[in-house]
Amino acid sequence: MDKLINITDASFQYNKKxxxxxxxxxxNQGEILCLFGPNGCGKSTLLMCLLxxxxxxxxxxxxxxxxxxxxxxxxxxxxxxxxxQVHKKTFPYKVIDIVLMGRAAKxxxxxxxxxxxxxxxxxxxxxxxxxxxxxxxxTMLSGGETQLVMLARALAQETPIIIMDEPTAHLDxxxxxxxxxxxxxxxxxxxxxxxxxxxxxxxxxxxxxxRIATSVALMNNHTFAAYGEPNKVLTxxxxxxxxRIRSKLVSYDLGMDKSIRQIIPVNTIEAREYSEGx
Numbered sequence: 001m002d003k004l005i006n007i008t009d010a011s012f013q014y015n016k017k018x019x020x021x022x023x024x025x026x027x028n029q030g031e032i033l034c035l036f037g038p039n040g041c042g043k044s045t046l047l048m049c050l051l052x053x054x055x056x057x058x059x060x061x062x063x064x065x066x067x068x069x070x071x072x073x074x075x076x077x078x079x080x081x082x083x084x085q086v087h088k089k090t091f092p093y094k095v096i097d098i099v100l101m102g103r104a105a106k107x108x109x110x111x112x113x114x115x116x117x118x119x120x121x122x123x124x125x126x127x128x129x130x131x132x133x134x135x136x137x138x139t140m141l142s143g144g145e146t147q148l149v150m151l152a153r154a155l156a157q158e159t160p161i162i163i164m165d166e167p168t169a170h171l172d173x174x175x176x177x178x179x180x181x182x183x184x185x186x187x188x189x190x191x192x193x194x195x196x197x198x199x200x201x202x203x204x205x206x207x208x209x210x211r212i213a214t215s216v217a218l219m220n221n222h223t224f225a226a227y228g229e230p231n232k233v234l235t236x237x238x239x240x241x242x243x244r245i246r247s248k249l250v251s252y253d254l255g256m257d258k259s260i261r262q263i264i265p266v267n268t269i270e271a272r273e274y275s276e277g278x
Contacts, residue, residue: 003028004161004193005050009059012045019045020222023059025215027193029160032183032212034204034230035197037219038243043197044085046219047165050195052076063161077105081154085165085197087146092137095149099124102156117156124155128182144175151182162186164196168203184210201239204230205261218242234263244269 003026011021020042027033035043048054050061052068061068063079081102099121103113113121125131128148133141138149147167154162168176180203186192188210196203207214208230216233218226220242226233239247246266253259 003062004064005195006062006065007050007059008062010046010049010056010061011058012042012049012054013057014045018222020219021058022223023217025217025224025227027161027195028213029193030187030191030213032187032194032196032204032207032214034201034207034214034216035195035219036199036201036204036216036234037225039199041219042222043219044165047082047163047195047197050163051080051082074105077157077159079159080161080163081157081159083147083150083154083162083164083167085167085169087150089139089141089146092139094135095130095138095141096121096125096134098138098149099152099156102153105157120158121152121156124152125149127155127185128152129178144171144178147171147175147179148182151179155186160191161193161195164194166197166199168198168200180206183207184212187212201230201234202262204234205263209258209260231261236263239263239265240269 005027007023007025010023012019023046025033035046037043045054049056052071052073055069063071063076068076100113100117103117103120107113107117125134128151130145130148130152133145138146141149168179171179183194184207187194204214204216214230215228216230217224218233218238225242226238236247236249239245245268248264248266249261250264251259251261
């Protein structure tokens with residue numbers, strides 16, 4: 001059986017500047033991959049390559065055994081949905097209309113959404129807890145509410161893969177947790193696979209704590225500095241090497257045969273201290 005996504009020796013340059021090189025990974029059904037690393041390390045650029053919006057300089061991206069370069073944007077959109085980090089709200093569309101846009105890849109070229117499409121959009125809104133905002137102009141929503149609508153739009157697309165670029169950026173604790181809980185529900189109940197760029201390593205621990213097959217790709221110096229299970233990648237030593245910070249890995253027993261693991265930043269390490277091996 002072909003992998004949902006298979007990336008082989010992926011390399012990308014922009015204006016002759018190396019962004020990343022020799023990246024390799026796979027994604028199977030019901031798995032989550034967290035892309036984690038410093039600002040400017042190439043996470044968002046890699047996501048654009050996975051979406052077919054940028055073309056690799058070397059290597060390949062395959063979707064269920066097909067090279068992405070041979071697929072039309074419509075075919076890619078039938079396999080991958082996208083939740084952006086930032087969404088500009090230009091026109092006061094109703095929330096339901098924004099979610100219905102997720103059905104575009106499934107509707108005829110010269111047709112519009114039908115009753116089945118509308119029901120799928122309604123169900124997606126209900127799943128993320130935004131049904132009561134159905135007829136609200138989405139320009140009136142908060143940042144967290146907008147992000148939930150973007151997730152509903154991705155769900156309405158009914159793809160086996162969802163790509164998210166820092167989906168919890170700028171959200172408060174509650175909305176961040178709502179996004180994470182919805183992701184867990186999607187993976188467990190619908191077998192969706194997720195690739196998520198994030199600045200928060202504890203997201204990966206959250207998914208692992210929920211017993212989801214989770215991998216972390218730690219991006220640094222234009223490549224994967226480490227790749228594997230969260231508890232093997234998100235270590236105090238890797239935080240020191242990648243971010244020049246001291247951190248502490250802690251675990252807490254929640255009872256009922258469940259525990260939670262977190263990595264806590266302590267303080268930064270100056271360049272001189274780092275070079276001296278402090």
